[in-house]
Amino acid sequence: MRTGFVRFAEIKANMVITNRGATLSRNRLRELIQVNLDNMKGHYMDRREFISKTLKHAAGLAVCTSLGNLGLASSKTPEQPQSILSTATGNNYPSLVSRVLEPLGGIQQFIKQGYKVVIKPNIGWNRSPEMAANTHPLIVAELVKLAIDAGAAKVSVFDRTCNEERQCYHRSGIKPAVEALNLSNVSCDYIDDRKFISVPIPTGKSIQEWDIYKEAVEADCYINVPVAKHHGLTRLSLGLKNIMGILGGNRGRIHHDIGQRLADLHTAFKPSLTIIDATRLLMRNGPQGGSLDDVKVKDTLIASVDIVAADAYATTLFDLMPTDVYATVAAHAAGLGEMNLEKVKIVNA
């Protein structure tokens, strides 16, 4: 079984297809990754920094051309500290949320007074919570509550769904759960097609630009709350894959080189925090499942600032290696985080 997976990962690396449709050999790919990593040096910024810098430059020039390049060219190199990953297990899902955040410094580490917060669960499918196709509503609702308690001025919960959005929001239980909190300044609204803005991906290898939901881009704190599940093309749908829900345009096109494109997107858009809902794992027939036979109850939450580490760890819950998910490999290669779990500080909260 294992060797099969490794072979597959190698084959994948052997046949990377660029956005122009050309295929790259393994050696050429290595070269490109190296060149890209060299180019990437000194380009690490968190999203807030990126946006604020971009905006400053844009304002200075009053011209909107080549925003991304200018924004990136002037940044400094912060030291990359060791990634911390926290896990919590138990069947009281709301209490898991605050527990899993403790080792990371609690929610107040991420949300300050007056922040605009986006909580981005997976609401992609017209499935009820037990089917493990969407993030569990209790976890989303608890996060919203914590965010408001931490002083958030506004909390938005949304996802660009794959099935009809009203049915997804309702059957997933997420909209009812968020609305039941009855908190002002909390919204669980459907995606508004007008609110996508073009985001340049200057270091993108496979894509150089994509439309991203404005509220996500402008958030002071963006919490990525995917559900851990099987996926036909990426093998697993985890933290990196969850960005699909804030993308505009024809998302089908992402699939042609999905691992690389997910990594590319995260070079331009980084969640402040990733919390992977592994309370239930969808083992087969992902990403939407539909049968309880395919669901494995795991009662686990995984949290990390390092999205690659979070994905790498979640992969192991499926008895797979982090290298088995190409998006993780590509994101690691793009310097987005640590996929070698031995180098990650894992805390069981």
Add this chain to the structure above:
Amino acid sequence: MKPKKKILQTTRRISQFIFLFIFLFLFRKTDYTGTDELEYAVNIIFRIDPLVSSAVILAEKTFIYFLLPSIITILLTVVFGRFFCNWICPLGTLLDGSRLFFKASDSHEYKSLKKVKYVLLITILATAVMSVPLVGYFDPFSILVRGMTLSIDPALKTTVSKPFDAIYLNAPEWISNYSEPVYGILRATVLPYRRSITTLGLTSFLILFVIFALEKLQRRFWCRNICPLGAMLAVVSKVSLLRGHSQGACSSCGLCRKICRMGAIDDGNRISPEACTLCMDCAAVCPMGKIRFAFSRPKEVHAPEGISRRAFIGTALTGLLVPTVFSNRAVKHFPNPYLIRPPGSLPEQAFLDRCVRCGECMKVCIGNALHPSFLDSGIEGMFSPKLIPRIGYCEFSCTLCGQVCPTGAIRVLSVEEKKKTVIGKAYFDENRCLPYARSLPCIVCEEHCPTPDKAIKFREIAVINEVGESVIIKQPYVVHELCIGCGICETKCPIPGFSAIRVTSEDESRHQDNVQRVDSDETSGPYS
């Protein structure tokens, strides 16, 4: 004496307003609201419509219990005459209301055209017996609801949204901070949720437009001369109890004749029970207060409206015989394979017999998947719903179309039943599908396939790609037995133009003779 009669006129106006409001409210409510079951829908109006009921029952030759409320309309007509047309009918109210915007003609010409509605009524009922359903083309509610669904409602959404969108996208933020909340309120109240894509929208609009434009020829031209529901109620009104009386000598000012919207008053001031819709205008306007309405017959009666016995028999026979020419058309024997009916649809002939082309299923379809067909099922199938998967797909857990269908052409399905109802089967076009045609990875169809055991699976195959390299690619295929034909694969297929996976009506549950025989246990294969 006079004020009392004004009260009747005012009451009638209030009644019209209330029923129009109810109609519009129900129309807006014909949409998903967060629960699987709709609370109410505009289908009620078709169930009190005796024309729809009789045509459908004649076509199906079975009694359909939920069309029973239409008997109430008949009974009320026996008592009050053709009041329905002027106290309840939303199309009538809208026609009256259109006078606020353009002046209708006061002409009382075209008296011979009054017969047209009877000819239509007889034709509709006779052809219904022969299973050529025409009621949907002439029933006033079908025309109205369909026109609103396919043209007015989407146009309303676009017209209102456009300026708000323009402000939001272009104007400074402080302006959109004001405009967006207003837009939000409009969206939550009067606007439809979604901006629907429609087909035959213009056609449906033109039909409505013509009905309104005919007001320029004569007030209530449609109601007087064409409306077959009006004709049916007029026939019943021949024996109605409440009648208009013009009593005693009057000054013969002719005011009542002039203002009568139905042209129901003759030169001798006699009021025709078939034409009178009891609007009470004449009673309110008569300067001498000589017109009253009472449960008695006037001494002098208006000449009866209608057609001769000869014309009746001729029309009925034509209606019965002409459809025999229809039965040998290829479209009935080799149906268009891309004609996919909504889940729960009856077998094709029964479906067409019952469908009144009201467009409610298209209105409520959460995926914007249902659209009016044109000539896919013959000329009598126009405006009947079909699924166009490239535009929208059938949502796996949605049963709304069956819930709103007024006549049961689409059965009410439970969610569990719906998930097993096959409306067609998907097939791949390997000349277009990226993993086949271009050796590119793509799994969008598989990802979206909703059946718990996916009907689209992969084979991992080593192929030589476009630049001559050997790659392993996942090539998708349809597992015939699992596919329910929902069409989400065709909707979501990312390549432009024709989808690389398409759905045909093959193996749909409602037609046992449309089943592919290759895997059948029966010995009667195609070559036996």
